[in-house]
């Protein structure tokens with residue numbers, strides 16, 4: 001194979017090794033293995049109709065050419081997206097750093113202390129700025145955060161309110177249009193009545209359970225909602241506030257006027273606009289809501305030796321545990337972007353953030369003064385960064401528009417002809433003069449050059465913040481770049497990522513995120529574009545997205561794709577809403593039952609509940625396959641109300657069920673639709689596809705199959721692909737025409753997390769049709785190679801008809817526990833001593849580990865992993881046979897820190913060598929867990945989810 005082919009960089013094993021592995025499996029070719037694994041009746045007859053793979057160099061030129069078709073103007077549109085300066089130290093050491101972007105969601109706390117600390121910083125910053133008691137580690141975007149706030153208020157209603165079915169939420173008409181649209185989408189299926197009005201006219205009576213307002217509002221006006229909040233509380237009505245995080249450094253935070261929930265976007269804390277995303281939303285509330293709070297909360301706890309240790313708190317709130325009782329489906333979120341925003345706060349500190357906010361306000365005030373002097377009327381009586389002008393009678397809006405475009409600037413244009421400007425931290429003196437020039441020329445007035453901007457503040461004193469924030473040490477320590485880079489590195493060194501070793505997480509597909517795929521992320525031509533600019537400024541984006549949609553349609557066999565959903569679970573929700581709308585369009589809106597196999601991921605039932613569906617769980621048989629007869633019975637029983645069936649393929653049990661086409665036929669024959677969860681699409685690409693198996697809609701986890709990195713828990717991208725009869729229902733957008741006219745928006749941005757799409761685009765373009773198929777085949781080979789090596793000691797829970805697993809397998813651990821008392825959790829922690837991240841723990845079957853190696857892992861790495869698990873198996877045998885103590889053994893005490901093994905005292909019945917160097921190669925490349933086993937229960941009992949206050953350091 002030519003050495004410049006990307007496929008040979010993406011795929012781990014060399015040709016020679018592939019042959020060796022096939023020999024071990026007793027087959028002579030890859031084709032033979034695949035035909036033993038993938039049922040013949042679903043195999044594709046023809047190769048994918050995609051171009052041949054490009055070399056990395058060719059792709060680089062191609063993406064560069066596309067980037068140059070995007071025009072980066074100075075954009076003053078605002079509306080939730082602002083230009084920002086990403087400190088280079090954060091760009092280089094976080095966004096561009098594979099340790100940060102290839103790590104996984106911090107479920108395994110001991111090897112995630114660095115990113116847990118970064119997220120705790122984010123939470124602390126959010127709590128302080130909003131004035132709230134607690135905050136989570138981030139949500140998908142501002143609009144979906146608004147929907148989460150609405151649903152959390154709904155689920156937290158007093159018993160009396162719930163009994164009386166108080167179902168009205170009042171929303172101020174001056175929230176962002178995209179926020180309103182997503183609220184409409186989410187309210188409808190749940191039976192929540194959304195009333196939109198001027199907040200002064202809210203009827204706060206017994207029917208209402210919540211209000212949502214924006215601060216400053218969508219015009220830019222700062223409004224005093226304290227009286228509204230007081231009245232609402234008197235009627236047991238919650239108050240949720242969409243806020244601008246930066247403004248809260250100088251404005252009275254909503255927590256100080258007793259708001260219940262404060263949410264918004266943290267984008268302008270150093271995260272590029274990226275044509276709409278990804279950015280982390282923030283979400284803060286009173287402590288009262290802690291058990292209902294969506295998303296992940298990082299909390300402080302202690303390890304086995306009493307040392308401070310961080311971990312994800314209150315995990316019983318999460319959708320995968322609550323299943324059909326779930327109130328939110330958030331799984332993958334925006335961790336990498338939360339980290340960036342948190343680091344921005346660390347680097348600037350409270351005084352830096354305040355300075356930035358003050359400067360923005362001064363420039364805005366100056367512009368108000370100058371533009372008003374030209375005859376325009378500014379309409380906001382008090383504002384932070386946004387002003388709105390009524391034009392003099394002789395000035396035409398069109399003139400402003402073309403004059404501003406001439407100078408490469410975008411302003412906001414209201415429907416009534418007024419013009420808005422939102423200033424950001426990048427705005428400088430030149431920009432100020434250009435803005436004034438446009439307004440002056442349009443009014444035919446002379447104008448003088450501004451040479452400085454005075455420190456003026458037009459905000460009325462009653463709105464000004466008087467309290468301190470971010471006083472904790474971490475926000476006051478790292479001002480020089482040298483100190484900052486060392487802090488980032490200090491955290492980084494605590495974590496395991498793909499740069500250390502394979503991350504064998506079943507269902508998560510931790511494959512290579514190639515550097516060439518990642519490079520364009522840092523380019524201003526992708527990062528510097530506001531999502532609401534005229535489309536002709538984003539030609540490169542649109543060309544790429546069109547091609548990407550076409551390619552993904554080809555790969556799935558479907559007719560069209562929506563790029564809007566920004567996580568897998570968001571895709572599930574979008575797909576189910578599309579199905580719902582399809583039934584409604586056929587006057588069958590009563591179809592609301594969804595059949596979900598017991599092996600499904602927790603987000604499936606959670607998304608179904610959010611889409612207003614009734615979940616009916618169907619069983620699997622003893623071989624792990626969906627029980628066809630049981631499904632048939634349920635489909636028959638619910639034939640009049642059957643909406644759809646959600647199925648993951650290959651199954652979460654790691655098997656290609658040959659009954660899949662029959663299952664789909666059963667559903668269709670009873671009037672239902674088939675939703676395919678695309679988490680395992682990496683075992684389908686080029687071999688079969690969702691259309692071929694009989695599905696109608698699927699989501700794709702671009703952050704699994706299509707090389708977008710996991711980022712420590714996001715970004716995720718979850719586009720949906722649909723069959724022709726569903727295209728007309730794909731989600732639209734209230735501000736931009738995104739080419740679809742179906743349901744209202746499911747995410748804030750018209751094309752979701754557009755700025756990470758070049759990663760997937762690059763992945764497809766560089767692998768091409770052959771490479772994509774090869775990736776699926778090697779994923780299957782690698783999994784079967786591991787399964788073969790471990791089948792005799794652990795045992796593989798489920799296999800297909802020919803004894804093969806798909807791209808992942810479930811390792812049985814329950815017999816080991818019965819014999820030795822060693823649990824799957826102990827095995828997971830002991831793997832850390834061997835330098836590995838644990839496989840997926842107890843999903844989808846309790847007491848097991850699910851392993852997915854991916855195609856990117858080499859034979860050497862697979863062998864290392866097999867060695868580690870074999871070593872652990874031998875240790876378990878030693879415990880079972882009494883050679884090792886039942887309690888004092890390296891498994892129960894894992895992971896071992898350097899502190900513990902270098903202490904003067906060593907009171908264990910096994911050696912220090914056994915503890916930390918159980919295999920020879922560890923001496924050459926040792927990862928040291930920074931904390932010992934973390935005590936989850938302690939942290940949940942004593943919930944602390946912010947950094948310690950400054951006093952604790954004195």
Ligand SMILES: Cc1ncc(COP(=O)(O)O)c(C=O)c1O
Pocket residue numbers: 330331332507508567568569570601603604648652677679680701716717718
């Ligand atoms: C089978 C399956 N479905 C759905 C999801 C949810 O995807 P996301 O985390 O992107 O929301 C996952 C996530 O791990 C999964 O494994």
